[in-house]
Amino acid sequence: MASAQLPETHVDVLIIGAGPAGLMAAAWMAHCGVKARIIDKRNSKIFCGQADGLQCRSLEIFDSLGFADRVWKEANHMLENPGPDGTIRRSDRIPDTIPGLSRFQQVVLHQGRIERFFLDNIKKHSKDSIKVERGVLPESLKIDESKVNDDAAFPVTVRLRHLTEEEATPPQQASASKVPHGLFRSNLVQENDEEKLLKQSESRAGQDEIVHAKYVIGCDGARSWTRQALGFELQGEATDFIWGVMDVIPITNFPDIRMRCAIHSAESGSLMVIPRENKLVRLYIQLKEVVPDASGRADRSKITPELIFGAAQKILSPYKLDYEYCDWWTAYQIGQRVGTNFSAHDRVFLAGDAVHTHSPKAGQGMNVSMQDCYNLGWKVALAAKGVVKRTVLNTYESERRRVAQDLIEFDHRFSRLFSGRPAKDLLDTEGISMEEFKDAFEKGNLFASGLSIDYGSSVLEAKSSADGVDDATQVASLVQSKQSLATGLPIGMRFNSFKVLNQADARPWHFQERLPADGRFRIVLFAGDILSPAQKARVDAFCTALDKPTSFLRRATPASATIDSVVEVLTIHSSPRTETELLRDFPEILHPYDEHTGWDYGKVFVDADSYHEGFGDAYKNYGVDKVRGCVVAVRPDQYVGWVGDLEDFGELERYFEGILVMQ
C-alpha cells in the first residue's frame, strides 16, 4: 500500500515504548501540556516481576509528579542490611540508605504498580488526552535533515502498524506456563520480534498510519527498534555469570529473610535477598550449573524454576528454604553495554535500556531509565512549546551518557563482588574479602541512591566560578557562578530538601515540595535578613531589576501568561517569622497580585522552627549566609544551575538568555 493513501497525523512528541522510561517522558508531556502520543507493541501492562528497587532520588522525582505518597505507602521499606556472610553468620549490619541523604529512603515495589501510578498521573494531568496506545508497532522512521533546525517543523516521519490483540500478546502469556516469567524479555533472548510481528500483520490492509512528529523518544528497551532504525549500537561485553531471579513467599527459618542481604556460600555461589511488598521476597541466585557456550551464550532451555530454586536452597543450607507461591521468575546473563549515540540530530532520542544495559541486582535499571527521561522530558516538552532554545537539547546526551558510564562501571564492580567466591583467608587474593565487599556495599549505597549525580558544565550548568579561586579553567564568556554563596547547593546536583515554613500560614514544607515538575524554571531568592534595612535595600534592588519590562523574566513570559508561568520566583528569608509581614516587607514580584484571586500567598517562606515538625535549619544546611542570602537558579528537574549574589542580576540574566527563547 502506498504511503499517499495512508492516514497522516501530526504530533509534537511521539514516545515509543510504555515502560517506566516512556511513561516518565509522557508524564512530562502531560505536566507541560504538550501534545504527545505514546505507543507500545505489547497489549498488556506488567502485573508482576520485572524491576523493583526504587532509589531515594526516584521517590523525590515521583513526589515532584505528585505520587510519591502512593509508592511510599505500598512499598516495602528497606532499612538495614545484615552484612555479607561467609558461612552464613551475620558479618555486619548497615543501614540501607545513608541517614540524612534524602527525605526518602530506598524502597521496593514492583514495576507494575509504578506503571499504574504513572498511568493515573498522566491521565489526570493530560486531562485524558495522553493514553498508551497498545498493540502499535513502528515500521519505519525517517528524519528530514533539511528541517532539523527549524523550530516549527515536524521533521520526523514514523510509519506505525496497528496489531491485532493476538499479535500483541507477549509469548509467555500465550503459553501454558502457570507461573509468569520474564525470559522473553531477558537478555538471554537475542532476537527481536518486530520483524515477525510485521510479517504476520502484512496481509491485513488498513492497519498503517503515518505520524509526523517534532520529536521522537525511543524507550523501547535493550533490543530497541528505534536504536536499530537509527543505525546505532550498544557497545560492551557479556560475562560468564548467569543469575536466576525468583519472586516467592518464602517458608524458611533463615532469620534475616525480611532484610536485604547477600549470602556468599563457600562453594555453591551467591544469593541476594530483597524483601518486598505482600510477603514476597525476591531472590537473586547465582547459577553455577549453567555455563555459556563457546559463542558466549547460555542454553536457556536448561533454565527452569526448579533449577534456580535448587541452587538457592544449596546456597542457604543449613537453613531451610521452601515456597508454595511463586509470583514470577526469570534469568539473565551479566553484561554491561552503553549506546554509541543517545540522539540523532536532537530530534530522535534514545533512553533507558535502549542506551544502557547491565545486571538488575543493584536495583538501578528502572531508576536510571526513568531518570534519563526525567532529564530529557522537560527539555523536549519546552523545546516543542518554543520555551527553551534547541541548544538545550544536546545537554541530554552530555549529562546522561556520563551517568550511563558510571552505572555500568558500578555494575561491573558490584557484579564481580557478588559473583566471585569469598576469600578463604587473607592470602587468597583471588577470592573476595568480606571487608572489600562491605566497603563496596557502602560506597554503592551512595551511588545507588541516585543523589551523587553531578551534571557537567553546559548552557544549563553555570559551573564557571566567579569566586576567583575555585576554578582555574574560568572562561570569561561563560556565565559566572558563585558556588561559595550556597555551599550546600552544588551546581550540577539536585536541590536538596529541608523544611521551611510558609510565611503566610506557618505551614512547614519540605522545600522540594515547592519544586513540582510543571516545566517551570525557578529562581530561589534567599532574601536573608529582610528586616535589616541594608539587606532590604539589596532585595528591593534585585526585585526592581526583575520587575522591569525589559528584564529576562518579562521577556521570557508570553504577554498573555502570568508572570510566574515560565520562571517562578520563590523566596526564603531568615528574619523572625512573627515580626515579618508578607504584604509589608516583600516586594510585589515575590507574591504577585492577580485581579481575580488577590495576592499569591504560596511563594514566600521562612527558615524558622515549626510547631510540630521541628526546625529545618535551611540556611545552615544550604550553606547560605543568614544575613546576606544569595540567588539560586533551578532547572525544571530540580538541578541547581546557577548561584550568585543579589547584585549578580546581569549574570542571572545571561544564564537565562542562554536557555530561554525571549519574546
Next chain:
Amino acid sequence: MASAQLPETHVDVLIIGAGPAGLMAAAWMAHCGVKARIIDKRNSKIFCGQADGLQCRSLEIFDSLGFADRVWKEANHMLENPGPDGTIRRSDRIPDTIPGLSRFQQVVLHQGRIERFFLDNIKKHSKDSIKVERGVLPESLKIDESKVNDDAAFPVTVRLRHLTEEEATPPQQASASKVPHGLFRSNLVQENDEEKLLKQSESRAGQDEIVHAKYVIGCDGARSWTRQALGFELQGEATDFIWGVMDVIPITNFPDIRMRCAIHSAESGSLMVIPRENKLVRLYIQLKEVVPDASGRADRSKITPELIFGAAQKILSPYKLDYEYCDWWTAYQIGQRVGTNFSAHDRVFLAGDAVHTHSPKAGQGMNVSMQDCYNLGWKVALAAKGVVKRTVLNTYESERRRVAQDLIEFDHRFSRLFSGRPAKDLLDTEGISMEEFKDAFEKGNLFASGLSIDYGSSVLEAKSSADGVDDATQVASLVQSKQSLATGLPIGMRFNSFKVLNQADARPWHFQERLPADGRFRIVLFAGDILSPAQKARVDAFCTALDKPTSFLRRATPASATIDSVVEVLTIHSSPRTETELLRDFPEILHPYDEHTGWDYGKVFVDADSYHEGFGDAYKNYGVDKVRGCVVAVRPDQYVGWVGDLEDFGELERYFEGILVMQ
C-alpha cells in the same frame, strides 16, 4: 398498594443517610465484611461548602481506614492562630493544635472531598458490594419487639420509596441561583421535605420495597426522619445569634488572612477566618442586622450573600475585603440540642446531627458525627456477625451521649464568647475580655482535637482498679485493671501513637498504624526485656495460657479462621533489636505460622532507635516498665479497654468473656 405485593429483601444493616456519619458506618461494614445498604434521599453528592474542619482524632481514624494520606495531602493545614483582636491589632499567636498531642494536626478540607474518600474506600473494601443508593427515601419503620433479643432475627422492617431524578434534586440546585448555598439544609429551615416528596411520588406505582434488617442506623441529619419515626426528640434551645458563612477567595490587605483567627469589632460584631484549600477562605460572620422574631425564628428571606459580606467588610474595616469568586454560602441560628434517646432496643440507632446539633464554628460537627459512627459501626458489625454479644451495643449510648453533652456545652461557651461584644475595660463585666477569650480558645483546642474523650466504665472499659489505691468504688465482680502499669495508656482513652520498629525488617511504624479498622480486638503484649531469663519465663507462661485450646483466644476464634482473626496479638519488646531474633526468642503465638506463607513477620516490634526517623521511646511514653512490661487490651476503635500484668491472664480472659461470643 399492599405490602404483600412489594419486593422484600433482607440485609444485616441498613444505613439511612450518606453524609460523613452514614459513610463512616458503611465503611465499618465494608471493612468488617458485613452485608449492608446505605440510602440517601438526595441524588447528588456535596461538591462545596458544608463542614470543613478535621480534628486530629478524625485524621487518626481516617488513617485506620486507610485514607488519611489523601486528606493530609489535599487539605489546608492550620498551624497558628493570631489571637483574638479588639481593634484589629493582633493580640496573640497560639498554635492551632497543641504540639505533641497527636501525629496529625487539625486540617481543613471540605466535606465533599471527605465523602469522595469514603466512597472510594467503601468501594474498595466492600469489593463494590456497598454503594450509596441515592434518591431512596424511607416511608415507614417498624420494630418487632418480640425478636429484638434474638441474634438471628431481622426485627426491623423499613419500607423504602425510590424517587425520580427530579424529586431527589435538592431545591437549591434546581433554583436559578448562581452561587451554591446551603440554606435548604440550614437550621433556619424548619420543615422536612420527606412528606412532600412522598406525596409527589405517590401516583407512581412500583417504586416501593420492603427491607428486613437486623440493624438500622439513622444518620439523616438534624431533621432526622428516623428520629421522628421512633418518636424521639432533640432537646435544647435556640439563641438570638444569627451567623452567616461564606467560602470565598478573598482579595484583601488583611495580613492574617491565611491564619485561622477571630476578629472582635467594637460595635459591628465578630468574624472568624478559616483558611482553606485552593486559595479559599471560610468566613463566619455575625449578622447583627438580622434578629429573630417573637417566636424565636429569623426571616430567612432577608439573608443574602450581599448582606453577609457587607457585615464582614464592616467588621474588618479599616482593612479592605473583596472577592470575585464565592464557592458557597449559608446562614444559621446558634442553638444547642441533644437527642432524648440514641437507640431503640439497640436495634435502631441514631448518630450525628440526628442526636446533637450545635453551631458549626468550632469545627466539631462533622468530626463528632463521624466519631459517633466510628464508635457504633464496629459494634453493630460485630454483633451482626455474631462476634460480640449484644450487650456491647448499649455502650454506644452511654459513651456517645456524654460526648454530645460535652460538645454542646463547649459550643455554648464558645458561641457566647464569639457572639458577645469585647469588654471596653476591666470594669466592663458584660463584655468579653481578651484574656477570657484566649483561655477558652486554648482549652477549646484540646477538646476540639477529639483526643480528650474518656469513655466511662462498661463491659468494654475495665476501669475498676486492682491497684488497690486508685479507686474506692471498686467492685469485686467487675474485671480488674492495673492502670499503674501503663500510665500513658489511660483506660477509656484512645491508644496514643509512638514509633516502634518491626523486629524482622527494622522498619519504623507509628504504632497506631498497626491498629487498623478491620474489626479486630487486639492484645498488645509489652514483653519487656525478653533477653532476661526471668522475664522470658513470664512471657512464655502468658503465651502458653493464650495458646491453650481452652483459652478465650481459641474459643473466640471460629475453627475455620486464622488465630488472629478475632483478637490479634501484637508485641512490643524493649531488648536490643540486633541481639534478639524473632524465631528464636518469641513464642509462636506471637508470630503465627501459616502453612502457605510461613511465619508472620508483621506482629513483633521493638522500642528502639531508627535509622531515619528518630526514637519513639515508646515504653517511656506509654509509661510501661522496660523490664517487666504489661498487657493491654485494645478495642477495634483503638480505645484502651484493659491493662494488667502478664500474670493477670484470668482478668484478661474475663474481660473478653464479657464481650465476645465464645464458640
